[in-house]
Amino acid sequence: MIKNGLIFLVLVGFTVILSGLLINFHGSEQLNPLAGHYVQNGASEVGAANLVTAVVVTYRGFDTLGEVTILFITAAIVGFFLKARKEDENRERSLRKTSEILSTASTLLVPTIFMLGVYIFMNGHLTPGGGFQGGAVIATGMVMIIMSRPEVKFDHGIIAWIESTSGVGYVIIGVLGIFLAAGFLDNHVLPIGKFGTILSAGVIPLIYVLIGLKVGSELTNIIGSLKETQNEL
Amino acid sequence: MTQYLTLEFTAMVTGFALMIIGLWGLLTRKNLIKIVIGFAIFDTGLNISIISMSYLKNRTAPIIDKSIDASNTINLFVDPIPQALVLTSIVIGVGVTALMLAYVLRMFREKKSLDINSYTDLKW
Amino acid sequence: MMNMILALSFELIILVLAIIAIHNKSLKIAIIATGVIGLFASVLYLLLAAPDVAMTEASIGSGLTTIIFFYVLNKIRKTND
Numbered sequence: 001m002i003k004n005g006l007i008f009l010v011l012v013g014f015t016v017i018l019s020g021l022l023i024n025f026h027g028s029e030q031l032n033p034l035a036g037h038y039v040q041n042g043a044s045e046v047g048a049a050n051l052v053t054a055v056v057v058t059y060r061g062f063d064t065l066g067e068v069t070i071l072f073i074t075a076a077i078v079g080f081f082l083k084a085r086k087e088d089e090n091r092e093r094s095l096r097k098t099s100e101i102l103s104t105a106s107t108l109l110v111p112t113i114f115m116l117g118v119y120i121f122m123n124g125h126l127t128p129g130g131g132f133q134g135g136a137v138i139a140t141g142m143v144m145i146i147m148s149r150p151e152v153k154f155d156h157g158i159i160a161w162i163e164s165t166s167g168v169g170y171v172i173i174g175v176l177g178i179f180l181a182a183g184f185l186d187n188h189v190l191p192i193g194k195f196g197t198i199l200s201a202g203v204i205p206l207i208y209v210l211i212g213l214k215v216g217s218e219l220t221n222i223i224g225s226l227k228e229t230q231n232e233l
Numbered sequence: 234m235t236q237y238l239t240l241e242f243t244a245m246v247t248g249f250a251l252m253i254i255g256l257w258g259l260l261t262r263k264n265l266i267k268i269v270i271g272f273a274i275f276d277t278g279l280n281i282s283i284i285s286m287s288y289l290k291n292r293t294a295p296i297i298d299k300s301i302d303a304s305n306t307i308n309l310f311v312d313p314i315p316q317a318l319v320l321t322s323i324v325i326g327v328g329v330t331a332l333m334l335a336y337v338l339r340m341f342r343e344k345k346s347l348d349i350n351s352y353t354d355l356k357w
Numbered sequence: 358m359m360n361m362i363l364a365l366s367f368e369l370i371i372l373v374l375a376i377i378a379i380h381n382k383s384l385k386i387a388i389i390a391t392g393v394i395g396l397f398a399s400v401l402y403l404l405l406a407a408p409d410v411a412m413t414e415a416s417i418g419s420g421l422t423t424i425i426f427f428y429v430l431n432k433i434r435k436t437n438d
Binding site: 238239240241243244246247250251254255257258262264266267269270271273274277280281284285287288292293294296311316319320323324326327330331334337338341347 | 360361364365368371372375376378379384387388391394395398401402404405406407408409410413414417418421422425426429430432433
C-alpha cells in the first residue's frame, strides 16, 4: 500500500514538472541565432543541400563520433553477455524448416534492400537519409538472410573487420582535417565541388559511407549474438 | 483555445503523456520485458517532445532544392539542430534497448523467472 | 487544417496504443503495440517537418526494435503468454 502511494506520488510529481514546462512553452516565430547561422551559411560553408546532414557530420561531427562509439560499446557488451558456450556450439540444433515463400522472396528482396541502403547513405547530403538510416536498412536485410536461412553460420571475423576498418577510417579522415583544413572533422579535406551533385560537400559522402557500414555491422552483430545464444528452458 | 490547437503544442502534449505512461509502466509492471517496453515508450515520448520544440509554423524541412529561394532560407526552414540530436538519440535508444534485453536474458538464465519479485538478492 | 486533423488522430492512436502496450497481459500484443507506436510517431515527425528523423524512426524504432524484442521472447519461450 505504501509502495503504491509512493509510485503515485512520483507520477504526480513528474506530471507537475512537465506541466510547468508546458505552460511556459509557446512556439517561437524566429530561429535562434545559432540555428540561423547554420541555416543561412550551411550551404556555402559546408556545401550540403541537406542541412541536417551538415549539422550531424560537420558542425557537430565530434558528437557523432562519440555516438558511434556508444553504439560500438553496446554491441560489444551484448556480444560479451550472450556468448554461446562451447558445448552449445558443437550440439546439433534442430532447426525448423523455413517456409518456401520466405526463402524464395528473400533471394529477390535481399539484394534490393542492400541497394536501397547503399543509395540512402550515398545520397545523405542531398536528400533525407544518411549513414544511420542506411545502416539500419542494411541490418534489416541481414535479418532477412538470418530468417530465411537459419543454417548459415555468421562469420563474425568479417563483420568485426568491416566495423573496425570503417571506425579507424572515420578517425583518420577527422585527423586529416587538422592538417589539411580548419580543424578536426572539417569537410574541406577534399574540394567542395558543384552544389547539388553526388560528389560534392567535401568528405561528407565518404564519412557517411563509413558511418553506414559501421552502424550496419554493429546492428547486425547485436542480432547475430541474439541469434546464436542458446535457448532457455 | 485556438492558440493551444497548434501542431507543435499538441505534439508536445502527446510526448509528455507518453513519457508519463512509460514511467507508469516502468514503476508498476512486474514482468521484466514489460519494464523494457515502458522504457522504449518513454524514449519515444522524449524524442517527440524534442522534435516538437524544433517546429516553427508554416515552414518546411531544412533541405535546399530548386523550389526553395536559396537567399531567404532563414525565413523558410525549421530548426535543424534538435533534428540532428534526435537522429542520433534514436540509434542510441535501440542500442540501449538491446543491452537491457541482453541483461534480461542473462537474468532469466540464472533464476528461470521473468518476475521482478523473484530477484531478491539485493533486498534487505 | 488537414495536417492538424491528421496529427490529432495520430496522437490519439499513439496514446491508446501506449496504454494497451503497458496494460495488456499478453507480451506479444504489447511488443506489436510498441512497434506500431514507432510507425505512427514517424508519420508525426513527417508532419513536424523532420523527414530525416522520420526515416530513422521508421527503420529503427518500428523495424529493428520489434525484431530484437521478438528474438528475446523466442529465446525465453514462455508458453503461457
